[in-house]
Amino acid sequence: MHKIAVMGDKDSILGFKAIGFDIFPTRSGEESANLLKRLAEEGYALIYITEDAASEIMEEISFYRNSYFPAIILIPGSKGSLGIGMKSVKESIEKAVGADILSQND
Amino acid sequence: MARLNVNPTRMVLTNLKKRLRTARRGHKLLKDKRDELMKKFLGVVRENRKEREIVETMMKDVNSRFVMARALMSDTHLEEALIYPKQKVTLEASSRNIMSVEVPVFEFSTEGGGEDIFPYGFAATSGELDGALSALQQVTPHLLKLAELEKTAQLLADEIEKTRRRVNALEYVMIPNLEETIKYIVMKLDENERGNLTRLMKVKDMMLEQAHHYKERQLEA
Numbered sequence: 591m592h593k594i595a596v597m598g599d600k601d602s603i604l605g606f607k608a609i610g611f612d613i614f615p616t617r618s619g620e621e622s623a624n625l626l627k628r629l630a631e632e633g634y635a636l637i638y639i640t641e642d643a644a645s646e647i648m649e650e651i652s653f654y655r656n657s658y659f660p661a662i663i664l665i666p667g668s669k670g671s672l673g674i675g676m677k678s679v680k681e682s683i684e685k686a687v688g689a690d691i692l693s694q695n696d
Numbered sequence: 697m698a699r700l701n702v703n704p705t706r707m708v709l710t711n712l713k714k715r716l717r718t719a720r721r722g723h724k725l726l727k728d729k730r731d732e733l734m735k736k737f738l739g740v741v742r743e744n745r746k747e748r749e750i751v752e753t754m755m756k757d758v759n760s761r762f763v764m765a766r767a768l769m770s771d772t773h774l775e776e777a778l779i780y781p782k783q784k785v786t787l788e789a790s791s792r793n794i795m796s797v798e799v800p801v802f803e804f805s806t807e808g809g810g811e812d813i814f815p816y817g818f819a820a821t822s823g824e825l826d827g828a829l830s831a832l833q834q835v836t837p838h839l840l841k842l843a844e845l846e847k848t849a850q851l852l853a854d855e856i857e858k859t860r861r862r863v864n865a866l867e868y869v870m871i872p873n874l875e876e877t878i879k880y881i882v883m884k885l886d887e888n889e890r891g892n893l894t895r896l897m898k899v900k901d902m903m904l905e906q907a908h909h910y911k912e913r914q915l916e917a
Contacts, residue, residue: 592786592787592788592789593787594785594787594804601762601766602759602762604762604774604775604778605758605762605778605828605829605832606832607778607779607781608778608781608782608783608814608829608832609781609783609785609829609832609833609836610781610783610784610785610806610807611785635787635789635800635802636787636802636840636843638839638843655850655854656850656851656854658791658798658800658851659789659800661800661843661844661846661847663839663842663843663846663847665751665755665839666752666755666756666759667759668759668762668763671752671755671756675748675752676745676748676752678846679741679744679745679748679846679849682741682744682846682849682850682852682853683741683853685853685854685856685857686734686737686741686852686853686856686857687734687856
């Protein structure tokens, strides 16, 4: 039994409350960093974070990258997709293969 | 390549040969592991990209609907409408084993919602909010799938990197070093053997000379 958290600016994440996720609005990068740490310690298995908020705390996020829990997933916020989420997929590919071999396909 | 710092003896040689055999075997196994991991990883990462594209387009839709809903309602009303959710999501995480990498599998179930997920009466809210919420509900399974795939991809990438390092260390450092050291010991032992042989021949000559006095006889004749 695990919990799901959604982090980001309030306007982007309010809707997730109705779905049944726990929402945690943040305003500044520092606040997000502390919150992320707290959520990870409280045993949230899945943390969705808006790209907007994530862009300020990439270091903290990459800290959890190779641990089993929590899975931190970037989602586009109200400002639309910033391409950071896709970039993290590319990073995985580059790490494993040594070069981004999939993006030429499309 | 650097030679290991060992004594050139027969026992060390046997040990090194054993180590070389193990290293070769380990290298072959790790290489196979790396190849298989790579195959799995590429499959996962392709799916991951596809899923992310789906989620991003769907989220864009949700967000634009939300913006509309917010424009039509006051902040307090909106918050009030959403503050007490009707459905509850519980997440079950089990794990799957891909080539001895533990990856999570998420399963979620919803409680209480049913078809009707709207936690508010329709009097004080706008229709756009309903649309936004039902769109959001449709994204949820994709979001979970995405989380699973993305975490799997990250963990696999990490494992591949580790395995690749090990393979390379064995291939370019361990095995050449061992081979070089073994060669050195073999040469050294052969050289000792040759030295020993010549010494024995010389001693034999000297002993024969002492017993039979060939040189003196040659002089007499």
